[in-house]
Amino acid sequence: MANQNVWDNHYVRSRAQQLYPDENVVRLLKKEFAAVAAKSCALDLGAGSGRHLPLLQEHFEHVYACDFSRTSLSLYSEEKLHKAQAKLPELPYADNSFDFILCWGVLHYLAQEEIAVAIAEIRRVLKPNGSIFLTLRSDKDTHLKSQLSAGDLREGHARLFSKEEALTLFEGVSQIKYGFILRQILDEELVVAHHVLWVKR
Ligand SMILES: C[S@@+](CC[C@H](N)C(=O)[O-])C[C@H]1O[C@@H](n2cnc3c(N)ncnc32)[C@H](O)[C@@H]1O
Numbered sequence: 001m002a003n004q005n006v007w008d009n010h011y012v013r014s015r016a017q018q019l020y021p022d023e024n025v026v027r028l029l030k031k032e033f034a035a036v037a038a039k040s041c042a043l044d045l046g047a048g049s050g051r052h053l054p055l056l057q058e059h060f061e062h063v064y065a066c067d068f069s070r071t072s073l074s075l076y077s078e079e080k081l082h083k084a085q086a087k088l089p090e091l092p093y094a095d096n097s098f099d100f101i102l103c104w105g106v107l108h109y110l111a112q113e114e115i116a117v118a119i120a121e122i123r124r125v126l127k128p129n130g131s132i133f134l135t136l137r138s139d140k141d142t143h144l145k146s147q148l149s150a151g152d153l154r155e156g157h158a159r160l161f162s163k164e165e166a167l168t169l170f171e172g173v174s175q176i177k178y179g180f181i182l183r184q185i186l187d188e189e190l191v192v193a194h195h196v197l198w199v200k201r
Pocket of ligand 1: 003007008018045046047048049050051066067068069072086087088089103104105106109110
């Protein structure tokens with residue numbers, strides 16, 4: 001099954017419809033984008049159920065959301081928001097459009113050959129002083145495999161990255177900061193592990 005159908009089916013389930021932002025995103029925005037600058041623009045790339053959109057609207061004047069899943073796009077209203085169906089690695093935005101792009105939990109679901117193309121596309125639509133905050137699933141993760149074989153994302157595909165591979169994808173950027181998220185599922189042995197990158201164009 002193509003990944004797009006997998007995600008469309010995923011967002012039909014009510015438990016997939018998350019309401020609350022990741023605390024790492026809350027912290028970064030509070031630290032780096034405390035005051036809303038006039039005409040500032042942010043994009044939630046692969047916005048899913050839209051859980052980060054109210055938070056982005058607190059920090060940026062214009063907020064855009066895109067995803068390739070139509071089900072996900074139907075989950076939140078268009079009020080004060082620009083929303084688009086878009087399938088990475090292509091993006092339907094002009095060069096130098098965004099001050100900030102959030103790409104949380106998305107890039108590792110692309111086909112291997114699409115990932116570098118998608119990153120070049122993300123850098124194209126960032127303003128020269130813009131930044132991207134993203135996660136890439138780590139090779140320390142043991143949970144995703146079970147989701148892809150028998151769980152919520154059955155028949156989808158994803159790739160796990162070593163820290164070196166994750167950093168290599170962003171060679172040539174002006175600045176990069178690295179973090180790591182590790183969470184053990186309650187009452188299970190499986191762990192969810194993500195590289196976290198804050199990258200300036
Ligand atoms: C794990 S969810 C993360 C959603 C959201 N960023 C969050 O943190 O809740 C991954 C999202 O990426 C989207 N996605 C996966 N591959 C994509 C692609 N090639 N183009 C656009 N969106 C994609 C899926 O539809 C899904 O909404």
